[in-house]
Amino acid sequence: MTAHNWIDLAQDDETGIETLRAHFQGHAYDPHWHDSYLVGVTEQGVQQFNCRRVQHRSTPGSVFLLEPGEIHDGDAPTDDGFTYRMLYLDPHWLERELSAVFEEAPASTCLSFASTLSTDPRLAMATARAFEVMHQPELRIVRQHALDTLLQALTTQLHWRKQYPHDPRLPGVARLAREYLHERMHHNVGVDDLASVTGVDRFRLNRAFKAAYGLAPHAYLVQLRLASARRLLARGEPCAEVAMTLGFADQSHLGRWFVRAYGLTPALYRKRCSNVPDA
Known part of the structure; x- marks a missing residue:
């Protein structure tokens, strides 16, 4: 800010x-x-x-x-x-x-x-x-x-x-990669993992995924984690524990991404959305 x-x-x-x-x-x-x-x-x-x-x-x-x-x-x-x-x-x-x-x-x-x-x-x-x-x-x-x-x-x-289980307009490779990210959101997923699952090289995968969902796979994974972070913080979970649970390197790493996406720190969001006093 x-x-x-x-x-x-x-x-x-x-x-x-x-x-x-x-x-x-x-x-x-x-x-x-x-x-x-x-x-x-x-x-x-x-x-x-x-x-x-x-x-x-x-x-x-x-x-x-x-x-x-x-x-x-x-x-x-x-x-x-x-x-x-x-x-x-x-x-x-x-x-x-x-x-x-x-x-x-x-x-x-x-x-x-x-x-x-x-x-x-x-x-x-x-x-x-x-x-x-x-x-x-x-x-x-x-x-x-x-x-x-x-x-x-x-x-x-x-x-x-x-509401379609799978949007028929999107390429299968992008859908498979997205499902993999949702299933392994908390894991240290690499682009090579996604390429292996979808059966295409990393460059084709990135192009297909961004065309389908508007973000590259790494940015999409960060957004998945940030959406979960909002829910956990609103329940009063400590920032450090949220960062660790969701696979961020540390609390500062979560904070940098959170501010870029939402314009405020995880600590301030937690304070405003929960009745848990500051640690």
Whole structure:
């Protein structure tokens, strides 16, 4: 973090929803993904990011919508930077709450956002209001009403997308390598291991994997570990133990990657998202 950049983060115990308000100038964060649905609104400046192989620019009043696993980055293309508010919605919570709005979900589907950016003023107001009441102490009934309003506004942006065990559009070599990384996330995996499993040389493997998933295999493995680190830290696990469990060289190694992806240290994230006192 620089003197001009700041992050204010909190987590709601009842719903598990994380709320974040942040300001960045220059480079904000490297390509990464989250396990949550992200719903955010830009307050000030121009928020530039790449997602779904397209560069987007979110300006004040715009709502940005990202699904779990969608790779995105962040930069401020103007000198004054950008400020935004974000809600991280747990997928199980979102699907359960929306069951009261949608009819029963079709088989083998998952919720998907129709677009990455929205200029719907109703959704922008609902997002800002939900952030306001979730980010600070407020009556439970007020919080629930704000979330219900947000969910109703979100229904115009959501649809049920067919969920495939394996995306048929992706090459088999990339799928095999990805499965191997997920199964051995905690291990010291090498590119030669992936090449052996997939039956191709390292160079073809790297090209296929990056074309399919937007990241090289080593960067994808780091993101897997960082997503797990967020979950463990939010439960109050000590930073050093999280680093060791997930295969990082040490706590500093975890910290460097965590800051590059999320803009804050693991210790600060743990403090804001758990009730465990600092060690």
